[in-house]
Amino acid sequence: MGSGPTLRVRSSASWRRIPAMTSDNEGTVLDWVETTPDELLARLCETRQMNTNRPIVIGIDGRSGSGKSTVAARLAAATGDSVIVHTDDIAWHHSFFGWHHLLADGILCPLRQCGAPVSFRPPGWVARGRPGSIDIPDTANVVFVEGVGATHRDLAGWFDATIWVSTDPVVAYRRCVERGIDPPGFIEEWMTRENPFLAEDRxxxxxxxxxxxxxxPAGT
Known part of the structure; x- marks a missing residue:
């Protein structure tokens, strides 16, 4: 499994403990070091609670356009069998940020209690006839859950490890605009909710x- 280009991670003697910031924003990290996806994944897996019957569950959080999906894909490529769960699928036609109970009940709790396989159809899918389901096969050894709010404090106990993808808010916003996916006005409406949501949850x-x-690259 090739690692590809390195990832830049926060350097700290106690790297698992991130000191609290004093402002509403996450602050500026200056002490970056380079590491490979394999090395980062190995360090994250050190935190796993001993349970051979379920996959390791890693949450990946960050602002819209911060690069969460790119980081998730890089780490997934460094594993043998992994699945990426996108919180946008959980939240689809349900709520901007009021979907944490769905993620817990439909994905995280079943994984914790029984392990894979898991198959879940969010209520928005059922109500609007969206076909398929969110599936985690029994071959999965790592499950990545990525999205804005993926590691919300209400879900903290369900993850073996979590990542915050740090990107300048101006850069992240520009990426969202440049994607050209969302209709006019939606990005502004989203940001009016995302910014206070993240500032409160930290x-x-x-x-x-x-x-x-x-x-x-531009992505989520």
Missing amino acids: PWDRATAIVSGERA
Whole structure:
């Protein structure tokens, strides 16, 4: 399994403990070091609670456009069998940020109690006739859950490790605009909810590791 380009992570003697910031924003990280996806994944897996009957569950949080999906894909490529769960699928036609109970009940709790396989159809899918389901096969050894709010404090006990993808908010916003996916006005409406939501939840304070998303291409 090739690692590809390195990832930039926050350097700290006690890298699992991220000191609290004093402002509403996550602050500026200056002490970055380079590491490979394999090395980062190995360090994250050190935190796993001993249970051979379920996959390791890693949450990946960050602002819209921060590079979360890119980091998730890089780490998934460094594993043998892994699955990426996108919180956008959980939240689909349900709520901007009021979907944490769905993720817990439909994905995280079953994984914790019984392990894979898991198959879940969020209520928005059922109500609107969206086909398929969110599936985690019994071959999965790592499950990545990525999205804005993926590591919300209400879900903290379900993860073996979490990542905050740190990207300048201006850069992240520009990426969202440049994607050209969302209709006019939606990005502004989203940001009016995302910014206070993250400022109140402060997922970077709980993160097992902070990864820079500055070099990631436009994405989520």
